Amino acid sequence: MPTEALAVTELPPIVFNRPSLEGAELEYVKASVDGGHMASSGPFSRLAGEALQKETGADEVLLTTSCTAALELSAMLLDLQPGDTVIVPSFTFTTTALAFVRQGARIVFCDIEPHTLGIDTDHLATLLDDKVRAVVPVHYAGIACDVGGLRAALKDRPDVAVIEDNAHGLYGRWNDEPLGSIGRFASLSFHETKNFGCGEGGALLINSQGDVDRARVLYDKGTNRRAFFLGQVDKYSWKDTGASFGLSDTLAAFLWGQLEQHEVIQAKRRAVFERYLNLLTPSSDELGLRLPLIPDYAAPSWHLFYVLMPDRPTRDAVLSGMRTSGVHPAFHYVPLHNSDAGIRFAARSTECPVSADVAGRLLRLPFHNNLSETDSERVVDAFLSAVRDASA
Ligand SMILES: *Cc1c(COP(=O)(O)O)cnc(C)c1O
Numbered sequence: 001m002p003t004e005a006l007a008v009t010e011l012p013p014i015v016f017n018r019p020s021l022e023g024a025e026l027e028y029v030k031a032s033v034d035g036g037h038m039a040s041s042g043p044f045s046r047l048a049g050e051a052l053q054k055e056t057g058a059d060e061v062l063l064t065t066s067c068t069a070a071l072e073l074s075a076m077l078l079d080l081q082p083g084d085t086v087i088v089p090s091f092t093f094t095t096t097a098l099a100f101v102r103q104g105a106r107i108v109f110c111d112i113e114p115h116t117l118g119i120d121t122d123h124l125a126t127l128l129d130d131k132v133r134a135v136v137p138v139h140y141a142g143i144a145c146d147v148g149g150l151r152a153a154l155k156d157r158p159d160v161a162v163i164e165d166n167a168h169g170l171y172g173r174w175n176d177e178p179l180g181s182i183g184r185f186a187s188l189s190f191h192e193t194k195n196f197g198c199g200e201g202g203a204l205l206i207n208s209q210g211d212v213d214r215a216r217v218l219y220d221k222g223t224n225r226r227a228f229f230l231g232q233v234d235k236y237s238w239k240d241t242g243a244s245f246g247l248s249d250t251l252a253a254f255l256w257g258q259l260e261q262h263e264v265i266q267a268k269r270r271a272v273f274e275r276y277l278n279l280l281t282p283s284s285d286e287l288g289l290r291l292p293l294i295p296d297y298a299a300p301s302w303h304l305f306y307v308l309m310p311d312r313p314t315r316d317a318v319l320s321g322m323r324t325s326g327v328h329p330a331f332h333y334v335p336l337h338n339s340d341a342g343i344r345f346a347a348r349s350t351e352c353p354v355s356a357d358v359a360g361r362l363l364r365l366p367f368h369n370n371l372s373e374t375d376s377e378r379v380v381d382a383f384l385s386a387v388r389d390a391s392a
Pocket of ligand 1: 021065069092093095165167187189190202
């Protein structure tokens with residue numbers, strides 16, 4: 001017994017996430033420096049942008065320093081006025097809401113539906129008053145939210161912009177439609193924790209031609225520099241509001257190395273997801289576990305693997321039980337609607353009971369491109385034994 005216990009603790013830890021090189025990233029980084037163009041909008045930004053455009057059909061792709069920055073740029077493009085509100089799910093990352101708060105909007109928090117953990121479109125329908133300017137759905141875990149319900153809820157409100165926070169969903173689908181092609185704008189994240197990374201990075205996808213020219217000006221520090229380089233004007237100058245949103249071309253070079261390998265990366269992640277699903281399904285009913293559900297309409301992007309535990313005490317006990325065996329799971333979003341800033345920046349208080357319930361019961365298993373079969377099995381063993389200990 002003691003030797004076995006020792007052997008277990010001597011195994012290297014299984015981290016929650018690990019960024020990786022999947023192709024020619026470092027070669028491209030060197031080429032970016034050697035080529036003398038390290039600032040934004042260089043040759044690698046063009047390659048990455050074209051790949052994203054090919055996948056999503058966007059009218060324009062602007063690579064940004066983060067998904068947060070892309071959401072901020074979309075908020076600036078809305079020209080929000082005092083009193084305007086934006087509807088955001090409570091179960092999301094803070095900047096899904098914060099980007100709009102920074103432009104002066106107040107937030108109306110919407111609940112999520114229990115099976116996809118995406119926006120609850122029935123709740124949404126009850127929140128649509130005449131102050132609402134935008135809705136920001138998230139495709140949680142890269143599983144499409146109820147886009148059909150979203151469109152039905154907004155059928156008589158063409159004035160309400162949909163801005164997809166697609167941080168999880170690149171290469172996922174709702175029916176035949178690529179995630180990121182559904183909103184007037186969509187944001188992407190290339191943070192190290194996402195499927196494709198360059199450390200910190202993002203993109204704004206612009207799906208309406210009428211937004212392209214102004215978006216380019218705001219992106220380029222309020223200048224018409226892009227029009228100048230496209231030969232549309234003979235000098236460039238200050239035209240509008242804006243900020244420095246552009247991703248360094250050296251980071252875009254790294255990103256292009258990853259995007260070039262997107263089929264390999266997605267296949268690896270799909271294998272990790274399916275391995276977890278196959279290993280856990282046999283005991284899920286007995287242990288009261290709810291595993292990810294994929295609606296018929298959705299082709300997922302395999303961003304993460306979550307388990308909904310029976311209750312919060314079990315979830316917390318399993319988190320700490322797994323950590324003592326050197327396996328590092330994680331919880332996820334703390335609901336925004338009853339956070340300090342959520343209360344401060346809300347237009348009014350709303351009830352989001354599913355968000356509160358799910359946030360307390362959700363556990364994410366370690367998930368990255370190169371999580372081996374042996375390590376996945378070790379994760380599942382550590383998980384199941386922590387669940388059994390917690391319910392003993
Ligand atoms: C990661 C994430 C963000 C923020 O992305 P950054 O690139 O770190 O700014 C925003 N929204 C969601 C849903 C995310 O998962």
